[in-house]
Amino acid sequence: MSDFDFDLFVIGGGSGGVRAARIAATHGARVGIAEEYRYGGTCVIRGCVPKKLMVYASRFSEEFEDAAGFGWQVGESSFDWERLIDAKDREIARLEGIYRRNLERSGVELFDTRAVLEDAHTVHLLTDGRRIRAERILIAVGATPNVDATLPGGEHVITSNEVFHLADLPKRVIVAGGGYIAVEFAGIFAGLGAETTLIYRGEEVLRGFDDDLRQVLHEEMEKKGIRVLCGDVFSSIEKTEDGLIGHTRKGEALHADKIMFAIGRRPNTAGLGLEAAGVELASSGAIIVDEASQTNVPSIYAVGDVTDRVNLTPVAIREGHAFADSVYGGKQWSADHSMIPTAVFSQPEIGTVGLTQAEALEKYGAVDVYKAHFRPMKHTLSGRDEKMLMKVLVEPESDKVLGVHILGHDAGELVQVLGIALRMGATKADFDATMAVHPTAAEELVTMREPTERLRA
Numbered sequence: 001m002s003d004f005d006f007d008l009f010v011i012g013g014g015s016g017g018v019r020a021a022r023i024a025a026t027h028g029a030r031v032g033i034a035e036e037y038r039y040g041g042t043c044v045i046r047g048c049v050p051k052k053l054m055v056y057a058s059r060f061s062e063e064f065e066d067a068a069g070f071g072w073q074v075g076e077s078s079f080d081w082e083r084l085i086d087a088k089d090r091e092i093a094r095l096e097g098i099y100r101r102n103l104e105r106s107g108v109e110l111f112d113t114r115a116v117l118e119d120a121h122t123v124h125l126l127t128d129g130r131r132i133r134a135e136r137i138l139i140a141v142g143a144t145p146n147v148d149a150t151l152p153g154g155e156h157v158i159t160s161n162e163v164f165h166l167a168d169l170p171k172r173v174i175v176a177g178g179g180y181i182a183v184e185f186a187g188i189f190a191g192l193g194a195e196t197t198l199i200y201r202g203e204e205v206l207r208g209f210d211d212d213l214r215q216v217l218h219e220e221m222e223k224k225g226i227r228v229l230c231g232d233v234f235s236s237i238e239k240t241e242d243g244l245i246g247h248t249r250k251g252e253a254l255h256a257d258k259i260m261f262a263i264g265r266r267p268n269t270a271g272l273g274l275e276a277a278g279v280e281l282a283s284s285g286a287i288i289v290d291e292a293s294q295t296n297v298p299s300i301y302a303v304g305d306v307t308d309r310v311n312l313t314p315v316a317i318r319e320g321h322a323f324a325d326s327v328y329g330g331k332q333w334s335a336d337h338s339m340i341p342t343a344v345f346s347q348p349e350i351g352t353v354g355l356t357q358a359e360a361l362e363k364y365g366a367v368d369v370y371k372a373h374f375r376p377m378k379h380t381l382s383g384r385d386e387k388m389l390m391k392v393l394v395e396p397e398s399d400k401v402l403g404v405h406i407l408g409h410d411a412g413e414l415v416q417v418l419g420i421a422l423r424m425g426a427t428k429a430d431f432d433a434t435m436a437v438h439p440t441a442a443e444e445l446v447t448m449r450e451p452t453e454r455l456r457a
């Protein structure tokens, strides 16, 4: 009998930690897990899930408007923020319960406490001071929103941690940031009726995404009445009797009831005892791991956002699963971080997989671009001035599809399926040979015959 309390102790009950704990326990390991806030982690409690529910809520205003073009007369509508938040909270509590029960059913022992490392095998549980000895430790503590600590008045802003619990819907909102969380929340607030501004220090929103998507999203956000200010940043935040004023470097004074910062996230490694255990960190604070998610300390592993590889829920889950199978299930594998399909729940939505045009051109020196920018059928009657963008990038020599980028209704749903095709190495000829589904927007993907551009480096 080993002198360890557990074979595996997991710190963090989010996407990656919960999956790893359950799978390891299923393989027969004695597993404990500590969570300092709520089981389910960022995704379930204050990330993907509540956000998507709020995106749904925010879309109705346009649906009501669009209905008129189809003969509907929709009566006066009103929106009740408190009801939405209550309903969302009930759903999150239900999901949290499922996470807890699933862990318990798998035989995992749950500890509702913050846990910190003391050495390569010891975890200190802060609630009751207990010390746990484990043969292996998995760190899955996720990440936390960045705030600008040097910004005068920065204490008045909120982040995604607070946004899901505001007492009221703010009438005027400013979102600072240009990443996916920033554009998603700008869309949510605008859809719910708030006067919304997005301010971003970079040249264009959604750095790292295909340039056409970025530009078209910017235009579509403006059509929805969102003020999008790129190339500017707050220099101070002033609290007044009337709310907040965000002063910008370019000299604007932007008035708001709430200012939300979505300027990136940093790994949750501060105060975790990693130095004591000798775990190596990158300058970003991320835990450095190898392909097997193992740190430089052989008994300590890390998965998910804390490793800052690809910070998405399905990736954290895959990494946790691979770790548990490899170490406890006798089945060696690791998560593949290439060709990950992903969605941005902006309005309109984005779905993207594979290389951007710039990346494709840099890597292959030649790329054929098939692009369609069109008014979807629904808006012929709704009258809404909103266009859909579809882009297929092809390597001319091999005919291989290198990337697909979509902006428009259900782009996230579409790209899940396209991800399978691209992983299988689909060529443009495969796309062409696939019968169209008519009438859909997606049929554009298989009916674009001639490249709109033939780019050569």
Ligand SMILES: Cc1cc2nc3c(=O)[nH]c(=O)nc-3n(C[C@H](O)[C@H](O)[C@H](O)COP(=O)(O)OP(=O)(O)OC[C@H]3O[C@@H](n4cnc5c(N)ncnc54)[C@H](O)[C@@H]3O)c2cc1C
Pocket: 011, 012, 013, 014, 015, 016, 017, 034, 035, 036, 037, 038, 039, 040, 041, 042, 043, 044, 046, 047, 048, 049, 051, 113, 114, 115, 116, 140, 141, 142, 143, 160, 181, 268, 272, 303, 304, 305, 306, 311, 312, 313, 314, 316
């Ligand atoms: C607003 C928002 C929207 C998002 N939307 C999407 C999306 O649409 N799609 C998508 O794929 N991803 C999305 N993400 C990202 C996704 O939430 C993360 O990639 C994912 O949750 C990472 O999982 P994880 O296991 O690494 O960490 P987390 O899920 O963050 O879990 C870490 C857990 O560890 C706990 N913890 C931290 N320190 C300790 C400690 N010392 N002791 C005990 N417990 C501790 C935390 O309380 C937390 O519950 C979103 C994130 C945010 C913030």
